[in-house]
Amino acid sequence: xxxxxxxxxxxxxAEIASGAGELLLTVRAIEGDALGxxxxxxxxxxxxxxxxxxxxxxxxxxxxxxxxxxxxxxxRVDADRVWIVDPLxxxxxxxxxxxxxxxxxxxxxxxxKGLTAGAVAQPAIGVVHSTDDAAPAPRPMRRRPRIVIxxxxxxxxxFDLARDLGADLIRMGSAGAKAMAVVRGEADAYIHAGGQWExxxxxxxxxxxAAGLHCARIDGSALEYNRPHPYLPDLVICRADWAPAVxxxxxxxxxxPGESPRVAMARAYIRSLIRHDATDVRLxxxxxxxxxxxxxxxSGAEIRHRLExxxxxxxxxxxxxxxxxxxxxxxxxxxxxDVAAGPTSETxxxxxxxxxxxxxxxRSIVAIIEPLPQNS
Numbered sequence: 001x002x003x004x005x006x007x008x009x010x011x012x013x014a015e016i017a018s019g020a021g022e023l024l025l026t027v028r029a030i031e032g033d034a035l036g037x038x039x040x041x042x043x044x045x046x047x048x049x050x051x052x053x054x055x056x057x058x059x060x061x062x063x064x065x066x067x068x069x070x071x072x073x074x075x076r077v078d079a080d081r082v083w084i085v086d087p088l089x090x091x092x093x094x095x096x097x098x099x100x101x102x103x104x105x106x107x108x109x110x111x112x113k114g115l116t117a118g119a120v121a122q123p124a125i126g127v128v129h130s131t132d133d134a135a136p137a138p139r140p141m142r143r144r145p146r147i148v149i150x151x152x153x154x155x156x157x158x159f160d161l162a163r164d165l166g167a168d169l170i171r172m173g174s175a176g177a178k179a180m181a182v183v184r185g186e187a188d189a190y191i192h193a194g195g196q197w198e199x200x201x202x203x204x205x206x207x208x209x210a211a212g213l214h215c216a217r218i219d220g221s222a223l224e225y226n227r228p229h230p231y232l233p234d235l236v237i238c239r240a241d242w243a244p245a246v247x248x249x250x251x252x253x254x255x256x257p258g259e260s261p262r263v264a265m266a267r268a269y270i271r272s273l274i275r276h277d278a279t280d281v282r283l284x285x286x287x288x289x290x291x292x293x294x295x296x297x298x299s300g301a302e303i304r305h306r307l308e309x310x311x312x313x314x315x316x317x318x319x320x321x322x323x324x325x326x327x328x329x330x331x332x333x334x335x336x337x338d339v340a341a342g343p344t345s346e347t348x349x350x351x352x353x354x355x356x357x358x359x360x361x362x363r364s365i366v367a368i369i370e371p372l373p374q375n376s
Contacts, residue, residue: 009117010132013106013203016055017130020048020087020104021123028094037095038277044094045069048087048104056083063108066230068199071285072360074228082109082226086199090174091279092152100124101151103176105203109225118206120176129180131210136185141241144168145188148178155193155234157253164249179204179237183211189238189246193218193254195264198230205237214243218254230360231261262357263324266331269307269355269362273316273337278304284361291367303365315340331355336372348372 027044035043049069056065064079066072068086076082083106088094090102100122107118119130144166149158151171162169170187172178178190179201202225205215215223218234225232234254238246259267265282272278283300290296297303307313322335333353341347350372356364 006116007132009108010119010130012059013108013117013119014121014128014130014132016052017104017106017119017121017203018123018128019055020051020106021121021128023051024048024088024094024102024104025123032097035095037092038279039095041088041091041095042279045088045091049085052085052087052104052106056085066198066226068197072230074359077226077228079226080111083107084109084199084202084225086176086203089176089200093173099173101173101177103174103180105176105199107203107206107225109202111226115202115206115209115225118203118210120180120203120207122177122180127180129183129207131206133207133210135210135212136183139185139239141239142188145242145246146170146186147189147191148172148181148187149191150178150194153194155191155254157193157256158191161191161249161253164253165245175200176204179208182213182237182239183208188242189236191218191236191238191246191250193234193258195231195233195259195268196235198225198227198232201232201235205235208237212240214238214240214247216247218250220247220251228359229261231264233258233264260326261360262329262331262355263326265357265362266324266333266353266355267322269365270319270322270333270335270353272307273313274319276308276313278307281307282361284363287362287364289365289367292369296367297365300361317346329356329358331357337369 024044027047049067063081063083064076065083066076086105089105093099094102104121108116110116117131119128121128147167148170151173181187182190205223208215215237218236268280272281283303285300287300287303288298289303317338317340320336325332335351337349337351338346350370352368354366355362
């Protein structure tokens, strides 16, 4: 493909990200007072996803799409061109008044080339960055680097890493907002570990690479996109002059093995039992669940609704002794649930959940719940 074609793709990505951002600002202004934070985020996510898919279908009808908010079509893995989209990155922050750290991601992946175009819009501050932007002017290297990290899930190792580098840590929402802070020179590195999806980082990485930044997994390996399982658990984006020091510090401190995509999906489901928030749970549209031989869910939407609103989940107080075993398409999780049995008492049950995860979504869950033996 010619450079002119790549420029056209980059301009399209920027136009679509900007248009989705304007739509999100409108939804926030009109419905922000009527909807709660999570509901507002989901309303914005759905509206932006519909807009982006319609624009891509009209402008690039032969291309495949991988979007956070749409069902995953496994045939995309064999496509030559795949748009990787996050209609609203930072939906939690979007639903919180006064927060500007949320973004829209639109990126293009091409077979044999990787990420070739992309844009990140930050509507609340009126900024759109794309792979078509001119490279920023060099900036002096700070004596104390500034590292942006997740506001809610910072990597456990990052505090020791910051001590060794003499770095200042800045908490922020949205992967796109954090990555663009590095692109603009407001920070020197963005480090994440513990779970992300391809749509979280594809557009930010495309823009950061075009700006000359160092982008990699935290173990130094390459970031790969359009994989059968769109789980990409960690990344580092940093200025080239800080890359040797940052990567050396990561090699010393970021030594814990990462989770596989299937285990990460099963863990997100189990985490929702406590949080009563299934936003991060990847369920196929026709997913089903059986508990002790009884059908308890006939669709992904029904399972998600019960996780968030089902009376049977409200008394759950904690998950403990969690262990995973994975083979082929299956993950088995064994754990103990502590459940409220009255105002001042608790009981515990042993749970085994078998997840069937053939691709990027949970297809079925078979649960066995038993009384916990007295000697446990």
